Amino acid sequence: MRYEPEHKTRTRDRIVRNAARKLRAEGLRGPGVASVMKASGLTVGGFYKHFRSKDELLADAIAEGFSESGEKIYSSLQNVPREHRWKELVRLYLSPEHCDHPDSGCPVAALAPEMARAKLGVRKRISGLIKDRAERWVEFMPGRTATERQQNFSVIFSAMAGAVSVARILTDPADRQKVLADMQAHLLRTF
């Protein structure tokens, strides 16, 4: 079988997208190469035609997770007036929907401590992705100066990631909800 010129790229993208979901659902050490390939309708053997190592997939899949979840939120904010965008961002990030679906949500909320333990190369790339996210979102953060907006992004982003991470541990749905609601109320009140 010979394929169209873009065939290989599309297959690779499909593998990366499946890995991005599985990683956030099952953790950085969760899905094996075989399971990702199977989810993509392929068999293990073909993996190394697309990636040099599992680490290469990991890094690409994390990047994909950032861009997917970022795009999703970003597009939801398009209809919101600029000065209210950060509030809508807070509501979306701290929603029960986000909390209940880690596999399509923020990679930091789903993987932060595992990212911190990743190999230096992977970690450096993730650091870059977080900085990109910061640069992209500062513009509609609250604050009078650029420095203030940048600080507020740092605070709001890590506070939200923490709240979602903690909420996801709790087994009682009412407790989960409360952690999210308390953080939302706090952020909307203090900025």
Added chain:
Amino acid sequence: MRYEPEHKTRTRDRIVRNAARKLRAEGLRGPGVASVMKASGLTVGGFYKHFRSKDELLADAIAEGFSESGEKIYSSLQNVPREHRWKELVRLYLSPEHCDHPDSGCPVAALAPEMARAKLGVRKRISGLIKDRAERWVEFMPGRTATERQQNFSVIFSAMAGAVSVARILTDPADRQKVLADMQAHLLRTF
């Protein structure tokens, strides 16, 4: 060899303490049974004389992590006047020392997303531990009413855990420091 009556309990405790450290350093899936036993000066085979399964060790080690790190912070607050304790707590939790030493720090900051993915039994136990921690610390949280102090604990705790988790990902020490400092300034200012 026959041992004193408390010998077995002491050995078990030693294994749990070593696991508690290794877990926070390497993740819930990090250290194997053999490595924990070796760190305790024992060999693999003896493990099941102390634990029914690795999950039992996991649950006990996480509980140990909570009590160790809780005790450490709690004792540091004894000399601080009651109304300033929450501020000192914030400074300690968001210190570079805590950020740089996950293995002796807060289990939530070190393991939150992995805890969320643990088996239901383990997760339930962790939920209980988080609630215990909340009950123990509300008393010196800021706030006029008990409800307010309880909400403030929820916000402050998850915000701090998020900041430390995010900071630990970043490779540039200056960036790490900034995330911690920004969160500290925010919390001390707004409560």
Added chain:
DNA sequence: TGTACATCAGTGAACGCGCGTTCACTGATGTAC
């Protein structure tokens, strides 16, 4: 008092299993002559 046996924390080899990675192969299509 002396001997035979029970106890039990700890040993170390072995088990089946899933992992990341390698490799000889397939088979449909493009290219050379």
Added chain:
DNA sequence: TGTACATCAGTGAACGCGCGTTCACTGATGTAC
């Protein structure tokens, strides 16, 4: 136009390895008679 060969995404079996768990054994001490 027809034949021989090259290409290359994908296959599936095999590799060595570390994992959690099991098990027959050890050996110092306590107990029974």
